[in-house]
Amino acid sequence: MIKEVTKDITYVGCDDKTLDLFESQYIIPNGIAYNAYVIMDENIALIDTVDKRKTGEWLENVEKVLDGKTPKYLIVNHMEPDHSGSVEACIKKYPEITLVGNKKTFLFLKQFTGLDLEATSKVVAEGDTLELGTHTLSFVFAPMVHWPEVMVTYDSTDKVLFSADAFGKFGALDTDEDWACEARRYYFNIVGKYGVPVQGLLKKASKLDIQIICPTHGPVLTENLDYYLDLYNTWSTYQAETDGVFVAYCSIHGNTTEAVGKLEEILKSKTDKKVVVTDLSRCDMAEAIEDAFRYSKLIVAAPSYDAGVFPVMADFLHHLKIKAYQNRKVAIVENGSWAPTAARTMKGYLEEMKNVTICDTVVTIKSRATEDTYKEMEKLADEILA
Numbered sequence: 360m361i362k363e364v365t366k367d368i369t370y371v372g373c374d375d376k377t378l379d380l381f382e383s384q385y386i387i388p389n390g391i392a393y394n395a396y397v398i399m400d401e402n403i404a405l406i407d408t409v410d411k412r413k414t415g416e417w418l419e420n421v422e423k424v425l426d427g428k429t430p431k432y433l434i435v436n437h438m439e440p441d442h443s444g445s446v447e448a449c450i451k452k453y454p455e456i457t458l459v460g461n462k463k464t465f466l467f468l469k470q471f472t473g474l475d476l477e478a479t480s481k482v483v484a485e486g487d488t489l490e491l492g493t494h495t496l497s498f499v500f501a502p503m504v505h506w507p508e509v510m511v512t513y514d515s516t517d518k519v520l521f522s523a524d525a526f527g528k529f530g531a532l533d534t535d536e537d538w539a540c541e542a543r544r545y546y547f548n549i550v551g552k553y554g555v556p557v558q559g560l561l562k563k564a565s566k567l568d569i570q571i572i573c574p575t576h577g578p579v580l581t582e583n584l585d586y587y588l589d590l591y592n593t594w595s596t597y598q599a600e601t602d603g604v605f606v607a608y609c610s611i612h613g614n615t616t617e618a619v620g621k622l623e624e625i626l627k628s629k630t631d632k633k634v635v636v637t638d639l640s641r642c643d644m645a646e647a648i649e650d651a652f653r654y655s656k657l658i659v660a661a662p663s664y665d666a667g668v669f670p671v672m673a674d675f676l677h678h679l680k681i682k683a684y685q686n687r688k689v690a691i692v693e694n695g696s697w698a699p700t701a702a703r704t705m706k707g708y709l710e711e712m713k714n715v716t717i718c719d720t721v722v723t724i725k726s727r728a729t730e731d732t733y734k735e736m737e738k739l740a741d742e743i744l745a
C-alpha cells in the first residue's frame with residue numbers, strides 16, 4: 360500500500376492477510392500490517408523494511424515512490440524478522456545504500472543474515488542526528504521495547520515519531536476496527552513484560568513535539584495522540600484500565616462451568632462494574648491475557664487434575680507470570696472429586712507474581728456446586744469486590 364503521511368513521508372508497507380498465526384501463536388482474524396516508510400529529501404531515507412513474505416510488494420512500493428531516484432539510507436529501527444526480513448533484498452536492489460542502526464542492530468543483522476556490515480554502515484548512538492536535507496532525524500534508543508536493539512526515529516521537521524513496535528496493533532490497514540482492542544491484545548502479549556522500558560520510552564517521547572506516530576504495525580496515528588500515550592502509560596505501569604472482574608475458568612465435564620454461571624449472577628447482583636467471564640479452553644488465550652491485565656480484579660476457577668490444576672489454567676497462569684502480571688486482587692475457585700489440588704496449584708503460580716493479593720476465601724467445589732458452595736461464593740464475591 361502506498362499512502363501519503365506528510366508531503367515528504369510516504370507509507371510503503373504491506374498488509375498480510377494469509378499468515379496463519381502471528382509469531383506462530385497469535386490469531387490475526389484481520390491480518391497484520393508490516394509498516395515501512397520513505398522520507399523523500401535531498402538524501403532519501405527508507406524507514407524499516409517488511410517481513411520476507413512481502414519483500415516483492417514492498418520493493419515495488421518503494422520503487423514507485425522513489426520514481427527513479429536512489430535511496431541513500433535504510434534506517435533499521437528493529438531487527439525482528441517481520442521488519443528486517445527484507446534488508447538483504449534491499450541491499451541487493453540498492454547496493455549503494457547505507458544502513459543506519461546501532462551496535463546491536465548490526466550484531467543481530469550478522470546473526471540473522473551472516474552479513475557483517477557494521478564497518479560500512481552508519482552506527483548511531485542515543486541522540487545522534489542525521490541530516491537528510493530538509494529533514495533532521497534523531498535516534499532515541501528504546502531497549503527492550505521489546506528487543507534490546509530497538510530504537511525509534513524522530514523526524515523533527517515533520518514532527519513524526521517512527522515508533523517501531525510501540526503503538527502497534529494486530530489487523531491489516533484496510534480493517535475498520537477499534538484501535539484499542541487489538542492494540543491491547545498486541546501490547547500485553549508481545550510487549551507487556553517490558554513495562555519499565557516502555558515507561559523509559561514514554562519519558563523520552565514526552566520531551567519531543569510529536570504530531571504523528573508511525574508504528575511498524577497498525578495505522579499511522581495522527582489525531583488525539585494523548586489518548587494512545589495515556590493508554591500506553593496505564594498499560595506499562597500495570598494499572599487496571601477498567602474497573603471490573605474478569606472470571607477466567609475451565610471445566611472438564613461442565614460442573615465448574617455451571618458453578619461459574621452462578622458466580623457471575625452473584626457478582627452482577629452485587630456490583631454495577633463490568634463482569635467478564637471466559638472459558639479458557641475455548642477462548643483465544645491472548646485475549647484472556649489481555650483481559651486479565653485490563654480489569655482490576657481476577658477470579659480463577661478450575662478443576663483439579665492429576666494432583667495439580669487442569670492444564671489450560673496452568674497455561675493461563677504461566678502466561679500471566681511471564682508477562683509480569685501484577686498489582687491485582689485475585690480470588691480462587693477450585694473443583695475436585697477426591698483430593699482437590701487446583702487451589703493450591705493456582706495459588707503457587709499467583710504467589711510468584713508481584714503484588715498480587717489473594718483473597719482469603721477459597722471456594723472448593725466437590726464435584727458439583729451445592730447451596731453451601733453458593734454461600735461461599737457470596738463471601739468470595741464480597742471479598743473480591745471490597
Ligand SMILES: Cc1cc2nc3c(=O)[nH]c(=O)nc-3n(C[C@H](O)[C@H](O)[C@H](O)COP(=O)(O)O)c2cc1C
Nearest residue numbers: 610611612613614615664665666695696697698726
Ligand atoms: C484426568 C483427570 C484427572 C483428575 N485429577 C484429579 C485430582 O487430582 N484430584 C481431584 O480431586 N480430582 C481430579 N479429577 C476430577 C475432577 O477434578 C473433578 O471431577 C471435577 O469435579 C471436574 O469438574 P468439571 O465438571 O468442571 O470438569 C480429575 C479428573 C480427570 C478427568
